[in-house]
Amino acid sequence: MKLTELKAMQLAELFSALSDASRVRIISLLIEGEMSVSALADGLKMTESAVSHQLRGLRQMRLVRARKEGRQVFYTLDDDHVVKLYSMGLDHVEHG
Amino acid sequence: MKLTELKAMQLAELFSALSDASRVRIISLLIEGEMSVSALADGLKMTESAVSHQLRGLRQMRLVRARKEGRQVFYTLDDDHVVKLYSMGLDHVEHG
DNA sequence: TAAATATATGAACAAGTATTCATATATTAT
DNA sequence: ATAATATATGAATACTTGTTCATATATTTA
Numbered sequence: 336m337k338l339t340e341l342k343a344m345q346l347a348e349l350f351s352a353l354s355d356a357s358r359v360r361i362i363s364l365l366i367e368g369e370m371s372v373s374a375l376a377d378g379l380k381m382t383e384s385a386v387s388h389q390l391r392g393l394r395q396m397r398l399v400r401a402r403k404e405g406r407q408v409f410y411t412l413d414d415d416h417v418v419k420l421y422s423m424g425l426d427h428v429e430h431g
Numbered sequence: 432m433k434l435t436e437l438k439a440m441q442l443a444e445l446f447s448a449l450s451d452a453s454r455v456r457i458i459s460l461l462i463e464g465e466m467s468v469s470a471l472a473d474g475l476k477m478t479e480s481a482v483s484h485q486l487r488g489l490r491q492m493r494l495v496r497a498r499k500e501g502r503q504v505f506y507t508l509d510d511d512h513v514v515k516l517y518s519m520g521l522d523h524v525e526h527g
Numbered sequence: 528t529a530a531a532t533a534t535a536t537g538a539a540c541a542a543g544t545a546t547t548c549a550t551a552t553a554t555t556a557t
Numbered sequence: 558a559t560a561a562t563a564t565a566t567g568a569a570t571a572c573t574t575g576t577t578c579a580t581a582t583a584t585t586t587a
Binding site: 340344345346347348351356363417420421425 | 433434436438439440441442443444445446447449450451452453454455456459512513515516517519520521522523524525
């Protein structure tokens with residue numbers, strides 16, 4: 336399983352995107368379905384600014400996708416890789 | 432998928448353990464099999480001290496396990512959750 | 528056009544983290 | 558016992574990161 340330094344960095348970046356409780360909670364909400372920034376902010380009791388900053392990182396890692404509708408922006412999980420990583424992690428934390 | 436704040440933190444901690452290129456490379460070496468600290472240090476071109484510090488974190492997250500033999504300590508991956516997380520992440524980075 | 532709403536972003540600060548260096552502990556060899 | 562080897566650890570420093578605050582952009586409403 337030789338790993339180039341580049342891929343090691345990319346992998347680390349990917350996991351970094353999931354390495355914060357706020358972002359994990361964002362993911363867990365988005366698993367239920369699409370949500371706007373303010374709905375996320377409400378649900379997480381965070382400011383919209385903080386949520387927006389976090390969503391930016393998740394977007395850059397292609398973990399979430401944005402869809403603009405009027406002045407709202409709705410976010411969804413980008414693909415089900417994310418769900419799998421999330422639930423495998425949860426599995427390790429709960430049992431394992 | 433409601434997530435308690437505690438579990439969100441634990442999940443974030445787990446992903447944090449994989450959120451650094453050095454640690455990812457440690458994991459990728461251990462996928463091949465058991466290795467001593469100095470062998471890891473050689474393979475990664477890091478000091479043994481730095482490797483040891485990183486292994487501590489991986490150990491605390493129960494991602495690796497230590498086995499002492501004489502004055503050497505051999506590390507292995509704790510279970511195959513780790514391998515699954517690793518390869519799913521790699522999958523996302525490479526394709527996805 | 529002006530005001531209001533939703534989101535995004537830059538700067539700044541606080542908190543966290545990875546590495547280095549020095550030192551400590553444990554084990555083996557002389 | 559002393560020296561050498563393998564690993565671990567505490568302190569210090571440099572770097573990274575999350576949040577807040579102020580401001581900017583885009584869209585809708587009056």
